[in-house]
Amino acid sequence: MEQGDNDAPVVFLHQIHRRYRQGEDTLTILDNAQLALWAGQSVALVAPSGTGKSTLLHIAGLLEQPDEGEVYIGGAATSGLSDAERTRIRRTEIGFVYQSHRLLPEFSALENVMMPQMIRGLPRKETIQRSKEILAYLGLGDRVAHRPAELSGGEQQRVAIARAVANAPRVLFADEPTGNLDPHTADYVFKALMQLVRATQVAMLIATHNMDLAARMDRRVSLADGQVIELD
Ligand code: ADP
Ligand code: MG
Numbered sequence: 001m002e003q004g005d006n007d008a009p010v011v012f013l014h015q016i017h018r019r020y021r022q023g024e025d026t027l028t029i030l031d032n033a034q035l036a037l038w039a040g041q042s043v044a045l046v047a048p049s050g051t052g053k054s055t056l057l058h059i060a061g062l063l064e065q066p067d068e069g070e071v072y073i074g075g076a077a078t079s080g081l082s083d084a085e086r087t088r089i090r091r092t093e094i095g096f097v098y099q100s101h102r103l104l105p106e107f108s109a110l111e112n113v114m115m116p117q118m119i120r121g122l123p124r125k126e127t128i129q130r131s132k133e134i135l136a137y138l139g140l141g142d143r144v145a146h147r148p149a150e151l152s153g154g155e156q157q158r159v160a161i162a163r164a165v166a167n168a169p170r171v172l173f174a175d176e177p178t179g180n181l182d183p184h185t186a187d188y189v190f191k192a193l194m195q196l197v198r199a200t201q202v203a204m205l206i207a208t209h210n211m212d213l214a215a216r217m218d219r220r221v222s223l224a225d226g227q228v229i230e231l232d
Contacts, residue, residue, distance in 0.1 A: 007075075008072065008074060009036035009037055009075075010037050010038060010073070010074060010203040011035075011037040011060055011071070011073060011171050011205075012037075012072040012075075013033055013034055013035045013036075013070075013071055013228075014069055014070045014071075015033075015068065016030050016033040016034070016056075016059060016066045016070075016071070017032060017067045017068035017069055018030040018055055018064075018066050018067055019067055028226055030052055030066065030226045031225060031226025033069075033223070033228050037204075040197060040201040040202070041197075041203055041204070041218045042193075042197045042204045042217040042218045043204065043217060043218065043219045043220070043221060044206055044208055044217045044220045045206065045207040045208070045221055046208060046222050047207075047222045047223040052223050052226065053175070053223065054175055056207075056223065057173045057205065057207060060173060061094050061173045062078060062089060062090050063096075073170075074093065091120055091167060092120065092167055093170045093171065094169050094170075094172075094173070095164030095167070095171070095173070095202070096172075096173050096175075097157070097161055097164045097173070097174040097175070097177045097193075098160070098175050099176040099179045099180055100180060101148065101157055102160065103148040103156060103160060103163070104148075107147065108144065108145050108146060109143055109144050109145070109146050109147075109148070109155075109159045109162075110128070110144040112148070112159055114127045114128065114166075116163060116166050116167050117166050117167060120167055127166075130166070134162045134165065135162050137162075137199075138158045138159075138192050140155060140158055153180060153181050153182075153185060154186075154188055154189055157185075157189045158189060158192055161174075161177075161189070165196055168200065169202060171202060171203040171204070171205070172202050172204045172205075173204075174204070174205070174206040174207070175207050176207050176208055177189060177206060179209070186213070187213075190213050194216070194217075219232075220232060
């Protein structure tokens with residue numbers, strides 16, 4: 001799997017090891033973890049706090065390097081890439097949603113969604129139109145001019161989702177995206193994520209503690225002793 005390959009998983013984590021030094025001790029978080037994510041498939045990562053869910057998402061999303069192992073994106077190995085090349089892949093192929101929206105407070109919803117497209121170098125006019133379309137698709141057509149502080153928690157999180165998919169990534173990682181939301185709003189935000197998977201065939205991995213939401217996804221995995229295990 002040297003070159004990009006359409007039959008390959010969108011993301012493949014191969015024998016990933018991750019350790020943190022904790023004073024004198026070494027904390028092994030991921031110990032030969034393996035996981036394949038496929039286009040159009042939603043996967044729930046359900047495991048207790050501190051087991052390494054965020055670590056796994058950060059490594060898969062090229063935000064952090066493993067100590068050993070390889071991350072393949074679209075069948076292509078990423079460990080030998082330059083920082084600039086990793087950044088390019090992160091911007092174009094990968095979307096990330098966090099528990100807190102992390103929107104830029106001084107910019108409107110529209111500008112927040114435009115930002116990753118502008119950074120990528122797309123023409124301004126095109127990014128405005130595309131951002132409006134995505135926001136409308138997520139039910140925010142009448143909120144484009146609002147700043148984050150003028151939006152509800154669920155609206156903020158839907159803007160964050162719009163921003164994450166603005167560059168049409170092949171994979172979307174969400175780290176407890178509904179963790180701060182009340183059950184009704186969580187359900188609405190979750191539906192928006194699932195709708196995107198079906199409409200765009202993006203691969204999606206959501207770390208969540210919500211078993212009801214996990215049950216509605218295509219597949220469930222967990223972490224045990226640093227390894228990814230399939231549930232069900
Ligand atoms: P989860 O998301 O499942 O709660 P994390 O991936 O955030 O788990 O963390 C897994 C473990 O690794 C935790 O015990 C955490 O304290 C530890 N850890 C995470 N990041 C670091 C770091 N940069 N340095 C040291 N320990 C870390
Ligand atoms: Mg976490």
